[in-house]
Every structure is written in structure tokens, then in C-alpha cells.
Amino acid sequence: MNASLRGIRLVAAHEFRMRLRTGRWKWLLGGFTLTMLAFTWILHAALDSSRGSYYNGVTIVRDHSSIGPQMFGVLMLFVLGLMLIISPALTSQSVNGDRERGTLATLQVTLLSPADIAIGKLLAGWSVGLVALGLSVPFVVWSLIEGGVGVLSALVTLAVVALLIGVICALAQALSALTSRSISSGMLSYVVTAALALGTVIVYFMALSLTAEQRTARVGADYLSEGTLHHPEDVWWLLAPNPFVVLADAAPALPPLRADNGAFVERSDDPLGSLRRTVRDATRPEDVVTCYNSGYTELDPPGSVPSCRDPFVEPPPVWPWGLGFDVLLGVGAVTVTIRRLRTPATRLGRGVRVA
Amino acid sequence: MIEDAELAEPPSHGDAGIVAENVTRSFGTVWAVRGMSLVVPYGRVTALVGPNGAGKTTLMLMLATLLSPTAGRLRIAGVDPAEDPVAVRRVTGWMPDTLGMYDQLRVREYLDFFADAHRLSKADRVRAVPSLLATVRLAEYAEAPVHVLSRGQKQRLALARALIHQPRVLLLDEPASGLDPRSRVELRDLLRRLAADGVAVLVSSHILSELAEMADRAVFVSAGQVVASRELSELAAIGAGHQVGWRIRARDPQALQTVLAERGLTGGTLTPAGLELPPMTEDEASDLLAAVVGAGVRVLAFGPVGSPLESAYLALTEEGR
Secondary structure, three states: OOOOHHHHHHHHHHHHHHHHHHOHHHHHHHHHHHHHHHHHHHHHHHHHOOOOOOEOOEOEOOOHHHHHHHHHHHHHHHHHHHHHHHHHHHHOOOOHHHHHHOOHHHHHOOOOOHHHHHHHHHHHHHHHHHHHHHHHHHHHHHHHHOOOOOHHHHHHHHHHHHHHHHHHHHHHHHHHHHOOOHHHHHHHHHHHHHHHHHHHHHHHHHHHHHOOEEEEEEOOOOOEEEEEEOOHHHHHHHOOOOHHHHHHHHOOOOOOEEEOOOOEEOOOOOHHHHHHHHHHHOOOOOOOEEOOOOOOOOOOOOOOOOOEEOOOOOOOOOHHHHHHHHHHHHHHHHHHHHHHHOOOEOOOOOOOOOO | OOOHHHHOOOOOOOOOOEEEEEEEEEEOOEEEEEEEEEEEOOOOEEEEEOOOOOOHHHHHHHHOOOEOOOEEEEEEOOEOOOOOHHHHHHHEEEEOOOOOOOOOOEHHHHHHHHHHHOOOOHHHHHHHHHHHHHHOOOHHHOOOEHHHOOHHHHHHHHHHHHHOOOOOEEEEEOOOOOOOHHHHHHHHHHHHHHHHOOOEEEEEEOOHHHHHHHOOEEEEEEOOEEEEEEEHHHHHHHHHOOOEEEEEEEOOHHHHHHHHHHOOOOOOEEEOOEEEEEEEOHHHHHHHHHHHHHOOOOEEEEEEOOOHHHHHHHHHHHHHO
């Protein structure tokens, strides 16, 4: 039996209503809001005290708005981090918890399909995550008021976080469908989330070290050196599914800054941009030279210095691969959940009771 | 020992609510149900009787379309649940022994939700929910949260949930556990009414006195197999040749005990309901009663301890050993 809009809506509304009535959500959302408030306040104060700083030894033409990008970037990375902590808990007990309480079977003997139940429950858990994300919006608006970041950037970034919350919720739900005990699925959900957020970075650097080779390489603008050369272009994809990478890479780029002398400089006030450049650089061979801050001005059009990497022409984005992989992971997780909810069941997992 | 051929009920009833043919279900190396065959006709209340671990709940789960048999065939309202579980769910109501309540909901919301889940139209839902709440005596709790209900009230709400879509086949797993005497009487009356309306009712329990009050027929199961299948009216005959406990109450207990002692019956347990005697057959019991009355003792009550179902069950399982 396939999913029906009516069935999904019924299950989602039912689950959401019960979550609202448990009371725990008030503590969860209250704690989230207070954490956001405290963090944003401290962040703003710290950035405010550093207005008018210098970049790369060159005084930057700056206006009052320049703490906006930094505030926005740090805030969004923090929001994503918080959501990665909250999201697994939203659905990691939604199937085996209902089995333990004996409520799942009462749903399965109705005309609701496994897809109705799986997707409805997922939407309910995801919705709570989106409510939490919604509570972060006033703080994001605060950073927008500081200037330097467009509304479109904020909307795209929030949308990416929203999608990533859904992926994590789907993974946690699949684990709750695969394991018999809710404590096991809860722990496994955090392990999987950590694998995405931290494991990808660790595996990337381990894999990068395996690409090392000794060769003569151009490591500066105009000299050769014997040294160890890595091939990040072979392993960059390991970083792509990382939620922080996806977020930073998908966020629209801010316009470049210009120094007092008219030269363009790489922004150091944009954490998302810095992360994006780092990841995109990983898609290119290590021996391509970056020539910015070496007398390069807009009068020297990109490419006028042979072999130089143009700092303002970035490599292709990584986020479509990463987000695509994450979304596929989420869709796969939903499929697993649906399969595990199919009845009559021919096989039961170890320790799983039907009712 | 009762022969299998004698026990097995030929599943030939085309109009039966439930037909199980050699149904088997294993969980790994454990065989919970081993070749069960039974028929549950429409318009009758059939009791599924057996001890814990006999396979009653596993059979119920298969009938409720939650588990598929490892082997054998099921037909519910003429439909094989393995082939069309949705069609079976349309006509089947199931009340598990674990009630599966949503404590955060109000009683009316709980039934509204399951009415929607069974795709009842709004008009049908508006009509069915208050009517069922009245039937299970929960109308006054319609706006109360489920978590404030007692175990017995939750049991009745679970029954209302199983009936919300007017099923033609009703599966009840231990429905009377936790019910107070009045609720048990009402449950019995409700099941009798449903059966009179043509519903095929299968009730499982290991509390035989409950089943004796509400069933027309009994299917005895043990160790995953059907041991016997009988009308309740036949059960007295099964138990007649076997020893069961008896209870006697007289106006003068001292005189009674004197007569019993003369016949070598000492050490009976004295309860408020009377003196419980050691197990004996019906013939032995009637001889004893004649002797007691003949000795001038005025007997107020005399009968077997437990129901005919218990007697028959004990007799059948004793034969099966």
C-alpha cells in the first residue's frame, strides 16, 4: 500500500500533537532559545570589540556593517551544530519506542500504510526541529541587521540547515526501526551523526595522508621545491557529505573586500566563505599556485599571471554532491523504515516484538 | 490420549469468519505455533484456551495481519492476509493484551484518530465515537486524558478502538484481565450482542472462568497445537470422567465434617464459600452427596470448583500428557 497524503497528514498531526502535549518540548525549545540568546549576545560583544581590525597587514576599507558576515557565519555554524545535537533525539525512538509502548501495532492494523506511518512520524519529528530552527531566526535577523549579508544568503543557509535536520531525523528513525531497544537507536543515531560531522573530517585527513608522494613541485609563486605533495583532488569527496561543509559551500558567497590600495583581499570576516574556499581548494591539485596579495589588482585580469590560481574564481561547488549524498542517505533511511514497518512480517529482528 | 484426527477440526466452512489450515509460525528455532487448524464461525464467540506460551498471542498476531505464517494458510472473511492484508484490516478488529494507549490524548480524540485511520467518513465518525463511548461506559470520560483512566477503563477503550470500524471479525487477546466484575458482565453481554449481529468473535485467555461466561465454543491449544475443539455444552461430558475439585457447604459444618471423616475425607480446605474437597469424578461426587444428605446433613451448596471449561481443560491437558 502506497503513501497517501491523507494518511501522512493524519499520522504527522497525531504525532505532533502528542509531542506538544508531553511538555518536554517546552524545556527543549526553551533551552535552545536561551542558548542561542547567550551565544549570540557573547558573539556580538566579541565581534563588536574587534571592529576596525586589519587584514593581512593591509587596512581594509570597512564600514559599520562588517561584523555582519562574521556574526552570521559563526551563528549559522553554531545553529547547525546545535541542530545536529537535537535532531537525532527527535526520531530515534519513534518506531521502537512505539513498539515498546504497544502503540505501533495498533496503527499497523488500521488502513494506514507503512509509508503513511514512516513519513508521518518523520514529518512530526522534523517539524519539531524546524520549530527550533525557527527560534533561531530572530538571532539570524540580528546578524542581518548588522549588515553585509543579504536576505537571500540567510534564506538559502536556513533552507540547507532545514534539509540537513530532515536527513538526520530520517537516519535516526531508520535506526529506531532497525533496533529493538530505543536506547540502542538513540546511541547509534548520535554515532551516525558524529560520523557525518566529525568522522568525514577524520577519514578525509587519513585518506589525504595516503595520497602523499615525494616530488619536485612548485610550492611558491616562482620557485621549485622538493617536497611532499598530497592529492586532495582524489579524496575531497570524503568531506562533501559533512553537514558543515554542505552548509558553508551552499551559502551564497559574499562580495570580495578591497584594501585601501585598491587590491582585492580574501575575506577573513566570513567563516562560511573561509570554509568554502578550503573545501573547494581541496578539489584542485595542491601544486597550483595562488597569487593573491602579490601585486595582483583588478587591472591584472585573472589569468594574466600564468599558473596562478585566481582567488576570485572558485572551483566548482562541492555542496551539490554533499547535499545530494545526504539527501539520498535520508531517502534510503525512509525506505528502510517503510520496509521494516511492512506487515504481515515474515521475519522479525532480534529481540523485536510485534505487540 | 485424544487422537489428532479426532481433535482436528476440518476447516471446510466457506462462510466462517476465520479459517486456519495447518498454520505454523517459528521465531528462529522456537516454534510458537505448530500446525494449528481451526474455524471461527460468524455469529459465535469462540474461546481460544491455553496456558501461557501455548501460541495464542502468536496466532492472534497472524490473524491481525501483523505476522505471516511460516507455513499453512489463513483466511479471514474469505481473504488470505498474506495476499491482501488491507482487505482483512477493513473487516477485522483486534484488541491486543498490551493495550497500546496514547496517554497524551483525550478519550474522544483517541477514538477519532483511529476512526480516521480506518478512513471512516466524518459523518460516520461523528456517529460512531459517542455511540461506542456509551457502549463501553466511557461517555463521561470523553474529554478526559487517557492517562487518567484506570486499567479496566483503558481495557474498555481498547475494545471501543477495535470496534470503531464495525468489524465482521473480532480478535480479543485477554480482554477481561483487569476488568471489574461489572465490566466483565458488560463485556460478556457486548460480545453476545456482537455475535448475535453475526460477528465472528475469537477471544483468547488463560483465565478460563472469564471465557466460560462469554463463549459458545472453545478451542484448546497447548504447545503451539490445537488439542481439542468443542461446543461449551459438550465440555461437561469431557470433564465428567475426570477428577476435579469439589466444594460443599452445609448448614451445620461440624455435622458435615463428621460425615466426611467417616468416609475418609479429612483435611479439606475450609473457605468462606464452603469446604473444598479433594479431586474426584462426577460419579464419586454424586455418591458422596447422597451419603451426606442420607446422614441428615442439610446441604446448602455442592458443585465442582471452577467452570466446566476449567474441568474440561484440565481433563484434556491431562490426557495430552
